[in-house]
Amino acid sequence: MATTEDKMALIVPCVAIRGSTGISITQGPPTYEPVSLFTKDDSKVCKTMAFSPMGRYFTWVNGSSVKVVLCETWQVVAEIHRCKVQSVKFSPQDTYLMTWEPFIVSANNSQGGPNLFFWNPENGELIKCFIHKKQIDWEPQWSIDEKICGLLVNNDVVLYEESNFDDAKAFNNKMNVGKIAKFSIAPGAAPYHIVCHMPGKSGPSFGRLFRYPKLPANQPVANKSFFQDDRVDFYWNNQGTSVLLLASTEVDNTGASYYGKQTLHYLDTKGETALVTLSKEGPIHAVQWSPKQTEFIVIYGLMPSKATIYNLQCEPVFEFGTKHRNAIYYNPHGNIVILTGFGNLRGEIELWDTVNRKLIATSDAPDSTLLEWSPDGEHYMTATTAPRLRMSNGFKIWHYTGTLLYERPWNKQEELWEVLWQKFPSDLFKEKPIKYKAVGGIAPSQPQASKQAYRPPSARGKTINFKLHDDVDDPKPSESIPSKNFLKVKKKREAKKAKKEQEAALSQTQSGNVTANGQTNSITKVSSPTTSANYDLTNDPEKNKKIKKINIKLEQISKLKEQQVMGKQLEINQLNKIKKEAELIKELEELIL
Known part of the structure; x- marks a missing residue:
């Protein structure tokens, strides 16, 4: 009989591909063959696709309907005829499929109709519909066990219990804690926690953490005030015990930064709060919790940026040095992390052993717009997709030792829009020991760009005694440059301290020490x-x-x-x-x- 490990070895995560040629599914390493049981959708207007979190279903929108297939057989089990759907998402346990489409008001219907729908993915049956006008943050929030579901309605959070979508009952669970701009339910098990962002008008804004069902405004578990919050993003650790709030503003009113301003705040379910102190001026490019949950990484500062690991006390515990980076990708087990720079950066990828704080390998993936880890934690995928880049579209699959295993380029007449790994339950693939020896692979078809700095003809063959400091990478841990504000505060503090010492010295000089004959000695x-x-x-x-x-x-x-x-x-x-x-x-x- 086959053991559990043998069965796991037979499981090969597949890759879903969406582009101008439609939707297709291929196997991952080592075969990369098309999945024969899946019928390719040739629609040229497939708008979105998604795997369910537990890996049971795969769905996509092809411009005329929403189709759902059972991943076990790759056969269509439900088809929902809604032609205007723009976004899809599954609930955490694969129980519900949620779809969003634009809110439309017409002459025949001046009030508009529902545009957010809950479906049963097994058969396409409609469960509940709502009105949710904005596409930004449209997704309903769920607890990990689906016991509670929350929607933001007119700056109030409405909570549904035990999949009972009775509006009258949910009204009693409304969070009347002030004007809420955004909220998030912790991914951990009961007791459930909910974090809310409440923007201030003339004063500070607040991030408040509540324990369900204790939701009155005067009973938050943790409370943090801050300014400059045109937008707030939430980052939970896996257990839902700690959350980071990244507060951002598009414009820096002081004119000190072109990128606006960001601040990072920490709250936890014990009531602790902290401001995450960063040692370099500039924007916060990326924040990510380790799946091992005891630490998080922040990439921040003007380029070359710094990358730092912080512990749960928001203290820096490890510096990756300064490099041109703006993205963080942990593998599912949390034992490997990728640090890289995409967008206008050159796409150099570093793979680090997070336990031993050791660099495993490096690779180059220039012009990449997407990176995603395989659920097995050993392979990752990079892709160049449209509309961000319309030239050299395609995707590559790599081993964590930095070896290229597979490459699929697109021709000039076709566009690649999205690539996704198939999902599985988090405990299916076990963590394996890290090996530093590179596995066998292939050479990339595209010529690699030179890493040498450009030199004009008159300077070639000569010794150059200067560097452009903005282009210098320092991969080793380095001392951070104090910010202008730090130096200003330090100067004031030293002046105040010198004044106190001077006053104390003068006081002692005036009082002196009294000798036996009644005279004073100046000290x-x-x-x-x-x-x-x-x-x-x-x-x-x-x-x-x-x-x-x-x-x-x-x-x-x-x-x-x-x-x-x-x-x-x-x-x-x-x-x-x-x-x-x-x-x-x-x-x-x-x-x-």
Whole structure:
């Protein structure tokens, strides 16, 4: 009899392809053959497609209807005749298929009709319909077990329990917590948590985390205020215990940045909140939680950008160095992560072992517009798709050691729009040990672009003694450049500190020490090594640098303690910084000795 591992070995994730030639399905590695049981749809206007989260169904829209196939047989089990559907999505357990189409008002129907529909994917039966005018964030939110479903209606969240879509009953579960612009239900099991973004008009905006069913406005589990939030994106860890809020504004009113402004905030179900402090100025390009849930990566800063791993206390624990990157892709197991740069970047891919913090391999995928991991966690796919790029369309399949295994280019008359891996339950493919030796593969058909910097003819063959710093990559961990705001605050702090020392010295000089004969001795205050502005306390430049860093941290701690005494509520990362004071003083004493 075949064992479970043997059965897993027989499972080959397939690839769905959507383009100007229609919808087709092919097998993944190692065969890459078309799936014979699937009947290709030749429609030239296939608008969207999707696999269900548990991998039971595959659906697509071909301009005249929505078709659903059972992946076990690849045969059509339902066809929904709605020709205007633009977007589709399945519920977490594959129970419902949701479709959205544009909201239309006509002379015969001035109020418009429903445009958001819930269907049974097994037979195409209509379950419920709603009105949801905007396509942005149209998707209903579900708990992972589908016990609750939430929709945003007129800035209120309406919650349906146990798939009971009775509007009258759901009205009693409406979240009356203020004007809600966006919300998200945590992916974890009960007790369920819901995070909401409530934009402020003249004051700050709020991100608030609630525990279901305790939904009154005065009972949030965690509360975080912030500014500059034209849009907020939510990033949950897999267990639904921590969430990151990326607040973005399109325009920086101060004129300091062309890219607008972003801030990253942390909330968790224990009530802890924190601002994620970034050590380089510039936009936040990407945020991603590890599937192992204990850490997350942020890519941020002007190019070349920094990539940093943070722990649950929002403390940086590992730096990947500075490079031209703007995208993060964890494999399903979380033991490998891809860092890369697409769009206007050159598409160099780095594959890292997340457990050992070690680089596995690198590869080049220029002009890529899409990257997706296979559910087996060992292969990934890159693609060049239209309309972003209409030349050199096609997709490639790679091994995690950076080896190209398969390439399928499109001809100039055809366009590739989307490529998707088939989905499976998360526990089907087991995590395997990482191997650093590259597997056998093929050479890319397209010539690789030169990585050499362009030199004019007059400069060729000569030694060049300068670099364009904006184009320099530093893959090693490096010291971050202090921001302008940091330097400004530091200057004020040092001036205030010097003033206090001067006043204290003057006070001691005036009072003096009384001797036995009643006279006073004038005493001049001498700064201790820990408060002196001169950090050159040893003959070792490296030690002096470390001493300077420690003194800066001690100054920050001193100010935080002052704020704490004055009654200010500190965030979790600030409290953790105070706890390290004794350790820093001890380290400083050892360096000075």
